[in-house]
Amino acid sequence: MKAILCKEYGPPEKLVIEEVPSPEPKKGQVVLGVQAAAVNFPDVLIIENKYQFKPPLPFSPGGEVAGVVKKVGEGVTRLKVGDRVIGSCGWGGFAEELAIDEARTTPIPAEMDFVTASAFLMTYGTSHHALKDRAHLKPGENLLVLGAAGGVGLAAVELGKAMGARVIAAASSEDKLAVCREHGADETILYPTGALDKDQQRELSDKIKELTGGQGADVVYDPVGGDYSEPALRATNWEGRFLVVGFASGPIPKIPLNLALLKGCQIVGVFWGAFTGREPQRHQENLKELMTWFKEGKLRPHVSRTYKFTEVAEALNDMAARKVKGKIVLVP
Known part of the structure; x- marks a missing residue:
């Protein structure tokens, strides 16, 4: 699979796209086929070593994805192959596939497409x-x-x-x-x-x-x-x-x-x-309310542009320069 990698800290132009092995799910994890990955301001910071979380090099940025479950690991009870979900991963999302804990996924309503879903949760x-x-x-x-x-x-x-x-x-x-x-x-x-x-x-x-x-x-x-x-x-x-x-x-x-x-x-x-980890029950209640409001048409996520993986540097530079209206999304 292809992945966008940060192999050394620096500006977006230092990111590379490489073939890497497809992930295998560990206990409690699923593997997603990533259909869309939202670009957020923390992605700009994390590749420059300016964010509070510092994954070891090399890593893929991208903390918010939407995709389809391709594999399920031992102990997974809620998801099955073919399910459409949003994944909150912190980093690792700028890749064609992603291994993620089942607990960090949220089902996508039938009314929501992948691009919108990737730009919604955070x-x-x-x-x-x-x-x-x-x-x-x-x-x-x-x-x-x-x-x-x-x-x-x-x-x-x-x-x-x-x-x-x-x-x-x-x-x-x-x-x-x-x-x-x-x-x-x-x-x-x-x-x-x-x-x-x-x-x-x-x-x-x-x-x-x-x-x-x-x-x-x-x-x-x-x-x-x-x-x-x-x-x-x-x-x-x-x-x-x-x-x-x-x-x-x-x-x-x-x-x-x-x-x-x-x-x-x-x-x-x-x-x-931190709130989602410390108070998961309240987070789930909030999430239910948000999805209800989306279905009722009260929330209309604004995605101003989608980018190809090869345009990742442009996407991150647009985010850093505050040119973005609403959200922007990478599409593998």
Whole structure:
């Protein structure tokens, strides 16, 4: 089988495509024939040795796939050959075949194709856990989503609407904001890219307050970090919840903690991957709700482009440059 391999850390151009032996399932595992593999920001980090998980070299990036069960190992009870599943693997997904624990798979509904399935679980799972379990978002509250046209951001826009919130989407270009409006955003904010000076930060805070009647956002969903976090926190409502989701802009911000004191607000971490392992029952309940909302048409995953395996460097560079709207997917 063919696999995209990281044999030395570096930029996407250092990845190679090679023939490797097909995997055999260990106890409790199945082998998937990969039909689609979503590209996520951690894939950019892991090949440069900048991610919290560091698999031994060589390895295939790719933490989210959709495919068909080809083989089952000893002790597998839930799956059989031919089943269509989503696989959450951490890495290893940019390959034609993947051995994965049965417990890390989720059945694909009949209404969902492989490309959509590969792009669904990580983004919607993260945003659903953030808004439901960490922020306890209530109907009628103002939800501000930074980086709203990205994978988790656009999922948060849709989920916020499904949960009855008034959604303010913030992104760096008009075409990105147009996608946000197509997916339900009530209001939008255009902010500049790159480092923000003090005036630009103040303008961002003022715009958030203006769109919330001077009160500020009840919940801030922040997968961006950098210079965008502090002005968003400054525009948080009394007893608001500021969700720390990620740092797509690069720098991890240093926040003046007196802001949390003055606003009586919470700064809340979101680590969906750890949540799924620590609380598998609640994760399954959340997953059931997400699949129900998908079947009801409340969630419409946006895949802006698919790439061939030979275009993996282009796909990862597009992700790193924040050119992606929604999700992008590799297709073997």
